[in-house]
Amino acid sequence: MNPFKKDGFILPIASLNSMYVDDTLAYDLFRPALILEDIIKHKDELGLTHIQDNSRLLFLFNDLLNSDIDSIKLKANEIAKMFGSRLAIVLCNLFEPSEKSISNRKNWSKKHWDFWKIISNVYIVGGLTSPILTKIFYDKVIEQFKEYNILHKRITFIEGSSNLGTKGLSTLVTDGDYLLFDFG
Numbered sequence: 001m002n003p004f005k006k007d008g009f010i011l012p013i014a015s016l017n018s019m020y021v022d023d024t025l026a027y028d029l030f031r032p033a034l035i036l037e038d039i040i041k042h043k044d045e046l047g048l049t050h051i052q053d054n055s056r057l058l059f060l061f062n063d064l065l066n067s068d069i070d071s072i073k074l075k076a077n078e079i080a081k082m083f084g085s086r087l088a089i090v091l092c093n094l095f096e097p098s099e100k101s102i103s104n105r106k107n108w109s110k111k112h113w114d115f116w117k118i119i120s121n122v123y124i125v126g127g128l129t130s131p132i133l134t135k136i137f138y139d140k141v142i143e144q145f146k147e148y149n150i151l152h153k154r155i156t157f158i159e160g161s162s163n164l165g166t167k168g169l170s171t172l173v174t175d176g177d178y179l180l181f182d183f184g
Helices: 032-041 054-064 070-095 099-104 110-118 131-148
Strands: 121-124 154-157
Touching: 032 054, 032 070, 054 070, 054 131, 070 110, 070 131, 131 154
Parallel strands: 121 154
Antiparallel strands: none
């Protein structure tokens, strides 16, 4: 029985944005807007001062991870690794939550946390799934899973999936119970 569904529909309590990692909302740890804020904060170091349209910065960020200018590449990778670590800690918290995280998530009961223990595959989709960035995120998640001794869990980033959340999993999944989370 999936406690995140009722009558075949996902309930709003499935939202990871409302989940806590200790006393911090997952929403305040990882989402595209936070990455964009950090890119804007470091615009000069990233060689982006000339870009006036900040909405383009996330798209340009992937290129900066492979920049020919070492200082730009270093700073971009630093930002990517920081957010990869934040994503990793959010995912770890689903499988091995702290007591504080559990007590702060008031609308989840034991059955919700127990359900996460049986999840073995997590698919991550969205606009932040470019190959270079997902490799950094994936490496950070695997590193954190090892540290937390989280075994037998598979994380899959679906590249080029910026609209998949809107379309849902209908074209990928034909059977079973699945949850789709949107960090946007």
